[in-house]
Amino acid sequence: MDWQAFSLTLQLAAWTVLLLVPCAMLIARALAWGRVPMKSGIEALIMLPLVLPPTVLGFYLLVAFSPQSAIGGTIKSIFGSAPVFSFTGILIASLIVNLPFAVQPIQRAFEGIPRNVREAAFVSGLSPWQTMRRIELPLAWPGIVSAIALTFAHTLGEFGVILLIGGSIPGETRVLSIAIYDRVQAFDIAGAGVMSAALLGFSLLSIAIVHTLARRRGTGAHGFQ
């Protein structure tokens, strides 16, 4: 069992959720109610990472992140190193890949909040920000939990993109899925099995926890009568 890969995977998933879900909430909210020009276009764009095969995406990211490229070069000149073959790099990739998983369920949840409940909040003097925090987020909670679960779980299992831009560096970019793949390739089926089982058990556990949470906080959210 590769504990280092395990902890790395968890860190990656946690950071992805932590950074992505708040952004996704803002985007989803704007798409649900805002007067966003070219809404359909933007929605399609957000779906993009879902459509591109992970390795294609990975390849383009590799090109974009390499120190010789414009993006990679700029980042290098600012942070001292290009994002390729680093935790930062796979985190950025993970954020991009998970965008649709985070935005879609939250957007649907926001859209499901009755208009007059939001209006009641406005009339009660709640600023847009307070309305979001106290009314919209609690009511959209099940959708947000969906997004967290999808993003977290998907990151745990993310493979293609990381394979391409990670370089399998122990403790830096060798996440569990890559480690498992290595084992399979090396015909170490037993080793792969142990790690897969660990990943599986852990994911099942975390999903179950998240869902229980959803039910707890979500109580009454569906009680629109």
Next chain:
Amino acid sequence: MDWQAFSLTLQLAAWTVLLLVPCAMLIARALAWGRVPMKSGIEALIMLPLVLPPTVLGFYLLVAFSPQSAIGGTIKSIFGSAPVFSFTGILIASLIVNLPFAVQPIQRAFEGIPRNVREAAFVSGLSPWQTMRRIELPLAWPGIVSAIALTFAHTLGEFGVILLIGGSIPGETRVLSIAIYDRVQAFDIAGAGVMSAALLGFSLLSIAIVHTLARRRGTGAHGFQ
């Protein structure tokens, strides 16, 4: 441009949506309102394909589907051939992989339907089936569209699992994502670029269409007042 791969990919995505979404609706509905024992457990199980690295999943499917295994053997004795390295095989894999994408958004959508609207349907004499067809499905439509879009798009881009169990056989299992990867590996960046662009354009188009549909049929669905 590999048109064969393109049409194969479309067929795969279409079949996946066609077969998966109706099942997902039934599952999601049962989870949303049914008294399902061990609900959290089942929900976690459905999320599983999301968590497992595609290659791990692919590997296990490969083992399970091979003619020597119990499952593969049974299928072979019924249909005359094992599902591995065939369109059927990648279709089954695609169904499994996409299960969470199909179930989650639909479940959330069902949960969002106010209780008394369903009660009104019962009192109006609509059987559970009619209630589902005439009330619940139209009201859950945005969620169903989300599910269709996520599933369709994700299948277009699916890579890891198919790489492992598909074997890249032209006309049978070489879908576009695999063909693109192949081009990248062969340093035929231009060829990969053309195919990626085609995939991308097509997906954007289909997502935009689906979303427009969602808005059309979904009008008023959010008009709970």
Next chain:
Amino acid sequence: MVSSDDGCTALSIECRQHAPIPLDVSISTRAGELLALIGPSGSGKTTVLRSVAGLYKPRHGRISVGGESWLDTDKNIDMSPQQRRVGLVFQDYALFPHLSAVDNVALAMLDVDSVTRQRRAEELLARVHLNGLSHRRPSQLSGGERQRVALARALARDPKVLLLDEPFSAVDRMTREPLKQELASLHRALDIPIVLVTHDIEEAQALADRICVLNKGNVMQIGAPDDLRLRPRTVGVARLMGQDSIAAAEVLGATHIRCGSYILEVGSVGDHEAGAKVTVLFPADCISISDVGAEHTALANYLHGRIVEIVATGDFKTLLMDFDGLVLRLKVTAREAAQRNLAVDAKIAVALDPEGVHLMRAE
């Protein structure tokens, strides 16, 4: 058993439970009877209707309609809402948000072929005066318009029992009048029991054959409108029925009570013992204004005092009169008030009809 008269008890409801919503009701109606269910907010009216419709299952209960058992928790009978065939107007309408008004109504008639269905739905909408709005969605309708769509939908199903949870609360007087007449004619035409929850006592009195008063899940009284108005069992019922001339009194004998400084003659003290503390109601019917100054003082039940307040509402004025601490309220027509020169602080004398005075247990 309940169906003692001639076996044709149309709807009989028995529900008992302690929590979460306390219920202990036993109501039965005859076919073709319109029963009004009134009671304070939160007394369980909606819950009773939901129980009849099969949307709520009380811990213990028996509900039967025309001899058919819909619910019997002892025998484990519990028919589904679909099987029960009720027409229910939800307090909050519960329209199908994605369907037009006409489709909302038509959907309750799926057993009918689609052409007839559309035609009948349009007819029903016309009956609730919604012609021309039939293709609007609920979100494009006003509150009262929605409520009427809900009413049309409830009627569509050709129900065995009609349950109306404040079906007119959101419609104005002009719209309400014809609707009430629709309901009244429906009531005559259909031989089904109708249960009407309403907060409008006048409406209940005008439409209902009997009124049932609920409080905290208990039936306080059930009877003909005048019964409840003139002979309420409790002060609560009296007040709900709009009777405010209520005072404390002491029973003196078989036909006399002491009320404040007056000794009043009453038709009967019922089974109250002499010396018992009672609460006494003077229904408006038993109060008549006498001419002041005429020396009727010797007469029984002749009170004279002062007008404390006059509240004008439309064609009527409500007098608040004080007779040495006995406060009576009386609604008179504006015409009468003018003729009699009634004014605040003016003296006033009234005579109380002994037969009308009603005694209740002390509060």
Next chain:
Amino acid sequence: MVSSDDGCTALSIECRQHAPIPLDVSISTRAGELLALIGPSGSGKTTVLRSVAGLYKPRHGRISVGGESWLDTDKNIDMSPQQRRVGLVFQDYALFPHLSAVDNVALAMLDVDSVTRQRRAEELLARVHLNGLSHRRPSQLSGGERQRVALARALARDPKVLLLDEPFSAVDRMTREPLKQELASLHRALDIPIVLVTHDIEEAQALADRICVLNKGNVMQIGAPDDLRLRPRTVGVARLMGQDSIAAAEVLGATHIRCGSYILEVGSVGDHEAGAKVTVLFPADCISISDVGAEHTALANYLHGRIVEIVATGDFKTLLMDFDGLVLRLKVTAREAAQRNLAVDAKIAVALDPEGVHLMRAE
């Protein structure tokens, strides 16, 4: 301009648009005035309130409160609902489904520190008689309980304008009375304009300083309750105000009209020419029952006919009387009906006070 009196027009509303909801209203109220907004279902009452609250933006409009401009489509002023500081009770309550009753109320006072907020929220709930239910979620409350939470929430914000969209529609008489008294005392205490949408004319008459009648988005009439009741501008207003004794007539001269086979004296025919067809209203105040048989036939405005129908509702009876084709409706107390032995088919005679008879344009 509107604020001609002393510049302290508290609330002035002007909205004009054709579609999708036709609106053409111009209303202004004084500070501390309670304005009742009545009108048929779908006449735009809710839309007007929503416009004031900033939840609906009419094509053309000007809304100002205490001199402050909240909306002016010409000057491109459009304050957000937050900035406007209104208390609004939604017709369908619109409570926050995930919060308890007390939190629903407290949330409207975020500017206050949290301890005070909770305390005041509890106080407000007590004021609407919801003690003990403050920790229930909306889904665990009855219709009337929800409505009262909505009322408490609207009061919580210390609003500059109070907008009430049928705030008592779901509460029974016993619960409603104290709530109305709360509203009346609030009305006295707060120096803010209150707009009350209601379907209950009595409520409007009892509570409102002025009543505004809307129809199809147009102001039909605005004035003191008695103004509207006794001198409605149109038949529609008359009927909305509960006046049903309406007939067609022809103007004969400055003080006479012909109505059916009768020539009646009236106080004034206003600016109607002789020969003009008019509709005439006989408010209940101007109809008094005379003794039949007494030969007053020579007297002006003395009619005699027959009682066609008597409808009893509670303490009152409504008589439908036919005087040679002129049909009048009159509500009398049950007491008077008994004293006069009024019964269906009995003869009856009435005298009409010429001053009370009111002429309107022909329908």
Next chain:
Amino acid sequence: RDDKAATSPSAETQQQVVPTVAAAASLRYALEEIAARYTKATGKHVKLTFGATGNLVHQIEAGAPFQVLFAADDKSVKKLAAGGNTDGEPVVFAQGELSVAAAKASPVAIDSELKGLREALAAGKVKSIAIANPETAPYGRAGREALEASGLLKEADPLIVTGENIGQTATFVSTGAADVGFIARSLAVSKELEPLINSASVNPEWYKPINHGMAVVKGASPDAKAFADFVRGPEGRGVLEANGFSVPKS
């Protein structure tokens, strides 16, 4: 037409007629050329599928319709044979050479003795060194051996990034994502990669020989066997050698 055939009812028979051949990524250019020549010479076609050797072996064991496997090593074909999945004994048909390579823009100078790499490492100019996964890809194993033999492993170890297979490693190098890398000479000299990189063969004494094994899968058609023979025949040898392989005397 090819795609027509695949979707036509006779797809099944067509596939049996045209054998499918699986090969490691490092053999891509050589085998593509040999296949073209084979078609020219015999008029018969083969379908080529490239992948990581490990995957291909798993797939064949699971019943993939591959008839011949050209691997990047000799271990995998032996494993396949041990599992009873081959028709006859596997053979080594080519030996690969290891190249050190860097993108044209890379700061690392390239030479067979790795002097440039040593200097660049000393100067701290190297951020990453790409090799294939040494556990699964023989070129990766060889790359690691070369670093060790040249005494650079200690400094290089923390900088190593590994590609899934040698093709991916070459992608790392050619895009400049990795500053330098060890790849198959067969790829380094291909016309696709050559213009993008500087490369040099690594001193062959620094790593153990890289044997490419080949096996005919059980039940292979005569056509497939014919192709296998063609690869080992004179024309095949010539192409292999031209693509940077050396061919052992059989």
